[in-house]
Amino acid sequence: xxxxxxxxxxxxxxxxxxxxxxxxxxxxxxxxxxxxxxxxxxxxxxxxxxxxxxxxxxxxxxxxxxxxxxxxxxxxxxxxxxxxxxxxxxxxxxxxxxxxxxxxxxxxxxxxxxxxxxxxxxxxxxxxxxxxxxxxxxxxxxxxxxxxxxxxxxxxxxxxxxxxxxxxxxxxxxxxxxxxxxxxxxxxxxxxxxxxxxxxxxxxxxxxxxxxxxxxxxxxxxxxxxxxxxxxxxxxxxxxxxxxxxxxxxxxxxxxxxxxxxxxxxxxxxxxxxxxxxxxxxxxxxxxxxxxxxxxxxxxxxxxxxxxxxxxxxxx
Amino acid sequence: xxxxxxxxxxxxxxxxxxxxxxxxxxxxxxxxxxxxxxxxxxxxxxxxxxxxxxxxxxxxxxxxxxxxxxxxxxxxxxxxxxxxxxxxxxxxxxxxxxxxxxxxxxxxxxxxxxxxxxxxxxxxxxxxxxxxxxxxxxxxxxxxxxxxxxxxxxxxxxxxxxxxxxxxxxxxxxxxxxxxxxxxxxxxxxxxxxxxxxxxxxxxxxxxxxxxxxxxxxxxxxxxxxxxxxxxxxxxxxxxxxxxxxxxxxxxxxxxxxxxxxxxxxxxxxxxxxxxxxxxxxxxxxxxxxxxxxxxxxxxxxxxxxxxxxxxxxxxxxxxxxxxxxxxxxxxxxxxxxxxxxxxxxxxxxxxxxxxxxxxxxxxxxxxxxxxxxxxxxxxxxxxxxxxxxxxxxxxxxxxxxxxxxxxxxxxxxxxxxxxxxxxxxxxxxxxxxxxxxxxxxxxxxxxxxxxxxxxxxxxxxxxxxxxxxxxxxxxxxxxxxxxxxxxxxxxxxxxxxxxxxxxxxxxxxxxxxxxxxxxxxxxxxxxxxxxxxxxxxxxxxxxxxxxxx
Numbered sequence: 001x002x003x004x005x006x007x008x009x010x011x012x013x014x015x016x017x018x019x020x021x022x023x024x025x026x027x028x029x030x031x032x033x034x035x036x037x038x039x040x041x042x043x044x045x046x047x048x049x050x051x052x053x054x055x056x057x058x059x060x061x062x063x064x065x066x067x068x069x070x071x072x073x074x075x076x077x078x079x080x081x082x083x084x085x086x087x088x089x090x091x092x093x094x095x096x097x098x099x100x101x102x103x104x105x106x107x108x109x110x111x112x113x114x115x116x117x118x119x120x121x122x123x124x125x126x127x128x129x130x131x132x133x134x135x136x137x138x139x140x141x142x143x144x145x146x147x148x149x150x151x152x153x154x155x156x157x158x159x160x161x162x163x164x165x166x167x168x169x170x171x172x173x174x175x176x177x178x179x180x181x182x183x184x185x186x187x188x189x190x191x192x193x194x195x196x197x198x199x200x201x202x203x204x205x206x207x208x209x210x211x212x213x214x215x216x217x218x219x220x221x222x223x224x225x226x227x228x229x230x231x232x233x234x235x236x237x238x239x240x241x242x243x244x245x246x247x248x249x250x251x252x253x254x255x256x257x258x259x260x261x262x263x264x265x266x267x268x269x270x271x272x273x274x275x276x277x278x279x280x281x282x283x284x285x286x287x288x289x290x291x292x293x294x295x296x297x298x299x300x301x302x303x304x305x306x307x308x309x310x311x312x313x314x315x316x
Numbered sequence: 317x318x319x320x321x322x323x324x325x326x327x328x329x330x331x332x333x334x335x336x337x338x339x340x341x342x343x344x345x346x347x348x349x350x351x352x353x354x355x356x357x358x359x360x361x362x363x364x365x366x367x368x369x370x371x372x373x374x375x376x377x378x379x380x381x382x383x384x385x386x387x388x389x390x391x392x393x394x395x396x397x398x399x400x401x402x403x404x405x406x407x408x409x410x411x412x413x414x415x416x417x418x419x420x421x422x423x424x425x426x427x428x429x430x431x432x433x434x435x436x437x438x439x440x441x442x443x444x445x446x447x448x449x450x451x452x453x454x455x456x457x458x459x460x461x462x463x464x465x466x467x468x469x470x471x472x473x474x475x476x477x478x479x480x481x482x483x484x485x486x487x488x489x490x491x492x493x494x495x496x497x498x499x500x501x502x503x504x505x506x507x508x509x510x511x512x513x514x515x516x517x518x519x520x521x522x523x524x525x526x527x528x529x530x531x532x533x534x535x536x537x538x539x540x541x542x543x544x545x546x547x548x549x550x551x552x553x554x555x556x557x558x559x560x561x562x563x564x565x566x567x568x569x570x571x572x573x574x575x576x577x578x579x580x581x582x583x584x585x586x587x588x589x590x591x592x593x594x595x596x597x598x599x600x601x602x603x604x605x606x607x608x609x610x611x612x613x614x615x616x617x618x619x620x621x622x623x624x625x626x627x628x629x630x631x632x633x634x635x636x637x638x639x640x641x642x643x644x645x646x647x648x649x650x651x652x653x654x655x656x657x658x659x660x661x662x663x664x665x666x667x668x669x670x671x672x673x674x675x676x677x678x679x680x681x682x683x684x685x686x687x688x689x690x691x692x693x694x695x696x697x698x699x700x701x702x703x704x705x706x707x708x709x710x711x712x713x714x715x716x717x718x719x720x721x722x723x724x725x726x727x728x729x730x731x732x733x734x735x736x737x738x739x740x741x742x743x744x745x746x747x748x749x750x751x752x753x754x755x756x757x758x759x760x761x762x763x764x765x766x767x768x769x770x771x772x773x774x775x776x777x778x779x780x781x782x783x784x785x786x787x788x789x790x791x792x793x794x795x796x797x798x799x800x801x802x803x804x805x806x807x808x809x810x811x812x813x814x815x816x817x818x819x820x821x822x823x824x825x826x827x828x829x830x831x832x833x834x835x836x837x838x839x840x841x842x843x844x845x846x847x848x849x850x851x852x853x854x855x856x857x858x859x860x861x862x863x864x865x866x
Binding site: 212213214216217218220221222223224231232235236309310 | 381383385410411412413414415416419420422424427428429430431432433441442445493
């Protein structure tokens, strides 16, 4: 593990980034006009009740102190209490995050083979009919926004051919088949939107790598076309694609918000929209912080993967 | 190989290529690259293919495997390898032959190894595919091959990645890779061209020993006559895709028949009488320089005589190019002084005035990358004329034409783009661009290394003519001793960032030699086919004596 120090360095800088992000989130939301007390009690509140509530919530303390208190509580797993439902935020978040993770996980599992197989096919049959038609298909999907793809899926598989339910409601008591039916359309939508970028990137990288001298050498060693492609070209073409994958993982967070809304999937994205709609400040803070950590973690993961895939990086 | 008497089994025919015709696609049409060539090779024999670039030697070498590169097609002829028709077999069968019976060694080892895999797995990959031996056996065998090829740390070197070993070592590992499946034929495609002379000797010896040991037949492709003289039993000379002549090595060297062959032979005899100059134009005093934390120049002191040529020689990594960068101000020295005509030259490029910049010009190794492909010859040469002398439009144009005449090109070249020029012509344009500033000192950084031998000679002659006419001083950076003999008055020998010695050509090139100069000079291949054998014997004796003395 010569590259362990490098990985530790990346993890450290990810933690620092997360800390800065948390300060920014707290700072920006603090800057919004009005405070939590006015928002909770509405316009009809009297100055006395407002003052009481502020005292109760500790809002009279300086902002910096409240930030550190907030941060300290988060470290202990306590995100505070939601304003609207008066329930602990952790309790609200946990099942939603769980649902979203299942959805994102399914999307990601579909994304990998979808991108790799398509790109490898295209590179293998470069400029042949298969390559050209796959290029056209990816280009079409690329130019469609995710909500259109989602809507088309609903029209096709719910309205015209009623196979899947229009509303993907799942919960604690759903069984496997209910989960399955609920997950198919949203995860395919997400996977499609993510993979088109990766496919184009990986195809071009593969074709570029296939032109290099070590590939020529591998061919003259008498290795089969698929060995050359998978063993010699892929490891060198994969690094730029990993970066796209990091962006894609980040996109997942943004993407689930829209996709969950279209398919009314009870996940994290829907929660984020609702919390903003109801001005539930602590809940907004918590959801955004989790979204940001997910994004940072995704980047960290691809950084580590590209270190592992690139022997030249390990020594530096 | 040259000692053919102990070769076994050299009479049995291994490869026969008849009337090979190959076309290549360029400029929207097909050109003939190989125009009906024959080639025969017996088992265990080494054939040298020699010629300038574009002669078709590499194409012919690859065709011997039944391979034509993309953009080329075989239009006629037959290839029979060990009784197998290499043209009319399936790709699958061809791949099986490549992984067992024919191997290829490429010019650039650094580019030919996959950066993502460890060396030993690439070494045994072809042999592993044929499933004759298991991986464990093959790894053991590869380590033994590394040992035979005198690679350091032969037990562990295979477990490194390509970027972790040097160019000379990679070239030897590539030879091990070729030998690993014990092929009957290896194609060596300029395997030592990218190496320093001192490294080249080791690689040549290693290749020769191992080819001898396994009695492998080989086609050895190179443009360097002296190298092919060491390696081949027979030599075939190619030009423009046709055979010029073929003969047994000793006959070919002592008695070349064709005019073209003789012209190849004569290039290396270019020499120039040395002249002394008492005026010094540039002097460096105790100059140190470093890239970031790593120090590359150590107390370098050099004097450059006015109107003469100083050759700076040394292997790659010796600090030759860094020295040029320090003189031009591209890399400011950390301490020490540079004096130009008795005055201190500011170390940073930005601090130098236009006159100081004008007086020192530079010509680079790769003319392809040193000129802008989107500018015409007029723009390329005209730019420094305008910048330094303020000439515009017609005045500028007539000056460009004047310069073109100096480099022996005519007005027709004014509106050409670099793409429409040959390598030699491009380098001429680079020379004209340097001259456009009216410099007093020109630094030539390996200006002929990327060119063919005959073109090299033309460029060297041109540079000498220009020096006579204009009185410019040259600093000539090179690793090629033949070039040094051809052009220099004085020589500076560098090794690991230090100056080993400086003096007149006659002093440096004649004994007594300091140890490193001796190593460098003795490593330059000579046309004598016994040169490599004699050199290795001499070095081994020396080593033996040293060990005994200890």
